[in-house]
Amino acid sequence: MSIFEYNGSAIVAMAGKECVAIASDLRFGVQLATLATDHKKVYKIHDQLFIGLAGLGTDSETLSQRFTFKHNLYKLREERDIKPSAFAQLVSATLYERRFGPYFCQPVIAGLEPDGTPYLCGMDSIGAQEPAKDFMVAGTATDSLLGICESLWRPDLGPEELFETVSQALLSGQDRDCLAGWGAVVYVITKDKVIARTLRGRMD
Amino acid sequence: MGESAYSFSLTTFSPSGKLVQIEYALTAVNAGATSLGIRATNGVVLATEKKLPSILVDETTVQKMSMVTPNVGMTYSGMGPDSRVLVRKARKSGQVYFRQYHEQIPVAQLCRETAAVMQEFTQSGGVRPFGVSLLMAGFDDNGPQLYQIDPSGSYFAWKASAIGKNMVNAKTFLEKRYSEDMELEDAIHTALLTLKEGFEGELSGENIEVAVIGDDRKFRVLTPAEVQDYLQEVE
Numbered sequence: 001m002s003i004f005e006y007n008g009s010a011i012v013a014m015a016g017k018e019c020v021a022i023a024s025d026l027r028f029g030v031q032l033a034t035l036a037t038d039h040k041k042v043y044k045i046h047d048q049l050f051i052g053l054a055g056l057g058t059d060s061e062t063l064s065q066r067f068t069f070k071h072n073l074y075k076l077r078e079e080r081d082i083k084p085s086a087f088a089q090l091v092s093a094t095l096y097e098r099r100f101g102p103y104f105c106q107p108v109i110a111g112l113e114p115d116g117t118p119y120l121c122g123m124d125s126i127g128a129q130e131p132a133k134d135f136m137v138a139g140t141a142t143d144s145l146l147g148i149c150e151s152l153w154r155p156d157l158g159p160e161e162l163f164e165t166v167s168q169a170l171l172s173g174q175d176r177d178c179l180a181g182w183g184a185v186v187y188v189i190t191k192d193k194v195i196a197r198t199l200r201g202r203m204d
Numbered sequence: 205m206g207e208s209a210y211s212f213s214l215t216t217f218s219p220s221g222k223l224v225q226i227e228y229a230l231t232a233v234n235a236g237a238t239s240l241g242i243r244a245t246n247g248v249v250l251a252t253e254k255k256l257p258s259i260l261v262d263e264t265t266v267q268k269m270s271m272v273t274p275n276v277g278m279t280y281s282g283m284g285p286d287s288r289v290l291v292r293k294a295r296k297s298g299q300v301y302f303r304q305y306h307e308q309i310p311v312a313q314l315c316r317e318t319a320a321v322m323q324e325f326t327q328s329g330g331v332r333p334f335g336v337s338l339l340m341a342g343f344d345d346n347g348p349q350l351y352q353i354d355p356s357g358s359y360f361a362w363k364a365s366a367i368g369k370n371m372v373n374a375k376t377f378l379e380k381r382y383s384e385d386m387e388l389e390d391a392i393h394t395a396l397l398t399l400k401e402g403f404e405g406e407l408s409g410e411n412i413e414v415a416v417i418g419d420d421r422k423f424r425v426l427t428p429a430e431v432q433d434y435l436q437e438v439e
Contacts, residue, residue: 077316083307086307090304
């Protein structure tokens with residue numbers, strides 16, 4: 001058993017035309033037992049920046065609390081929100097600090113730069129950054145998710161189309177994975193608003 | 205630290221509410237060679253006298269202007285060795301920030317961190333305050349900025365300021381000459397004229413140092429030849 005498969009999770013993020021979407025499944029389980037069906041894995045840093053944390057549940061929560069802490073201090077000092085690219089570097093540095101006793105998490109960072117350009121970045125558990133222009137996946141269903149994202153993704157999708165694409169990709173991808181599922185939450189981020197939608201899929 | 209006879213803080217309050225060591229540090233600053241800075245609409249200029257103890261000193265190796273990050277530099281008035289410590293710490297702060305965020309540190313943040321270091325040395329055991337005032341010039345997303353940091357650790361943003369021996373006259377001169385819509389080239393000329401006011405002897409590319417940061421956001425110390433050209437324009 002891998003520690004990354006103890007809780008189970010599925011995260012997908014996609015870039016569109018001046019918008020990004022990030023989504024996660026809602027299952028919280030301990031190996032084969034499902035304990036909750038409302039456990040999001042996507043956390044808001046600020047209105048234009050979200051981070052999804054796949055992997056061990058306790059590490060996801062702890063990391064999201066640490067990043068909120070760091071961003072709150074950043075905001076007080078710099079009197080502005082952090083840019084996604086700077087945040088990605090911060091996440092990477094934080095993870096590498098624990099190089100020889102790491103957090104068992106794989107982050108997916110999705111946001112809009114101040115000029116409106118979409119920003120997507122994935123990382124491994126020790127902070128190796130993988131920027132992307134199209135989509136990024138993480139969790140226990142990555143094999144299926146990668147396949148369907150590759151088929152469904154097109155460049156320059158608008159917010160509504162992007163939502164449909166991300167939703168279809170996540171719901172299909174998590175169907176074949178027993179550890180991820182039980183519904184999904186999807187955030188679509190544009191310059192002036194964020195729309196959060198909860199989806200009902202195969203509840204198994 | 206507890207055993208040492210000097211473990212108490214040298215900056216203890218006097219009955220009148222002053223920290224005498226800081227006052228003395230400011231005196232050390234005011235004995236140092238004049239430095240000044242002017243913030244223009246599209247950049248900042250720093251200028252300083254290079255007061256050398258003898259004509260035998262190789263002036264090409266003396267550098268009072270220091271780059272801290274590619275878009276921030278600083279100069280000082282007061283004790284040279286003390287300034288070197290602060291330049292070192294400021295450079296490190298810039299790199300630590302870059303490691304965390306992959307972005308250059310904003311000028312205001314760097315100034316705050318350097319000032320915090322200077323303040324620590326007014327409230328710790330066995331140390332003395334720094335005998336320098338710093339003029340920090342930088343260009344970031346908030347535009348061109350000029351900060352002055354004193355031995356006490358207090359700092360202010362200035363449109364134009366002078367520190368060191370001739371600061372009073374220099375500031376009066378700057379108050380008259382400064383205008384809000386000054387551009388970098390005008391600011392350089394004004395800086396040279398201000399230095400000229402209190403200078404004993406002839407200004408040349410060898411006995412003053414000038415540094416600029418324009419909207420290319422690159423801190424650059426001018427070569428003696430460039431300084432000489434500007435001096436000729438000013439004549």
